Amino acid sequence: MEIREAKDTDLRDVLLVEKEAFGYDKEANLVRNLLSDPSAHPLYSILAFENYKAIGHILFTSAYLEGLQNGASISLLAPLAVLPDFQKQGVGGKLIAHGLKLLTNADIDLVFVLGHPGYYPRYGFKPAGVQGFEAPYPIPEEHANAWMVQELRPGIIGPVSGIVRCANMLSKPEYWRE
Numbered sequence: 073m074e075i076r077e078a079k080d081t082d083l084r085d086v087l088l089v090e091k092e093a094f095g096y097d098k099e100a101n102l103v104r105n106l107l108s109d110p111s112a113h114p115l116y117s118i119l120a121f122e123n124y125k126a127i128g129h130i131l132f133t134s135a136y137l138e139g140l141q142n143g144a145s146i147s148l149l150a151p152l153a154v155l156p157d158f159q160k161q162g163v164g165g166k167l168i169a170h171g172l173k174l175l176t177n178a179d180i181d182l183v184f185v186l187g188h189p190g191y192y193p194r195y196g197f198k199p200a201g202v203q204g205f206e207a208p209y210p211i212p213e214e215h216a217n218a219w220m221v222q223e224l225r226p227g228i229i230g231p232v233s234g235i236v237r238c239a240n241m242l243s244k245p246e247y248w249r250e
């Protein structure tokens with residue numbers, strides 16, 4: 073399997089993977105919008121290939137803590153998609169790990185995700201709300217554990233906390249309902 077950052081010419085593959093993994097267009101449209109949203113940059117769009125076929129995609133976009141624009145460098149993971157035929161083979165985990173390495177090299181301090189609380193903790197994410205981080209839109213109490221964070225700079229959690237603000241295209245209530 074090859075994992076590398078997506079190029080402009082990979083857009084068709086990126087959108088196809090998103091659409092087929094989720095079974096509908098919502099995430100593909102979100103990715104398309106985020107790629108051309110200046111407030112989402114710097115972003116990391118990463119593809120996984122098997123025998124030259126794109127089988128997985130992950131996107132990390134820029135975010136910040138309200139009132140603390142220079143307090144910490146933040147990224148948001150959304151979405152992650154693996155083609156149905158290639159799921160449960162570790163592709164998602166490898167995409168996450170590859171992305172976290174790129175983010176660490178880029179001096180990003182914190183990564184957030186709103187996702188399955190049974191999945192992301194396997195890859196180092198922990199509930200964010202109890203650690204003082206609010207999502208861009210309130211997460212209902214029963215889904216509180218779906219809002220998660222991982223620190224890439226050890227010790228950054230504690231000194232910083234607050235409301236996470238994300239890219240304009242992602243800053244819509246429809247993306248924050250689990």
Ligand SMILES: CC(C)(COP(=O)(O)OP(=O)(O)OC[C@H]1O[C@@H](n2cnc3c(N)ncnc32)[C@H](O)[C@@H]1OP(=O)(O)O)[C@@H](O)C(=O)NCCC(=O)NCCS
Nearest residue numbers: 093094152153154159160161162163164165187188190191
């Ligand atoms: C979620 C998804 C990205 C996982 O990709 P993947 O390559 O299959 O993941 P991995 O191989 O790294 O991990 C597989 C493990 O995670 C588990 N898992 C997958 N989805 C899960 C979920 N929603 N909740 C809990 N566990 C989940 C699998 O059961 C498997 O467990 P096992 O190792 O005990 O068998 C993929 O299933 C997918 O694209 N789903 C559709 C789109 C989606 O829901 N994206 C996530 C948005 S938050």
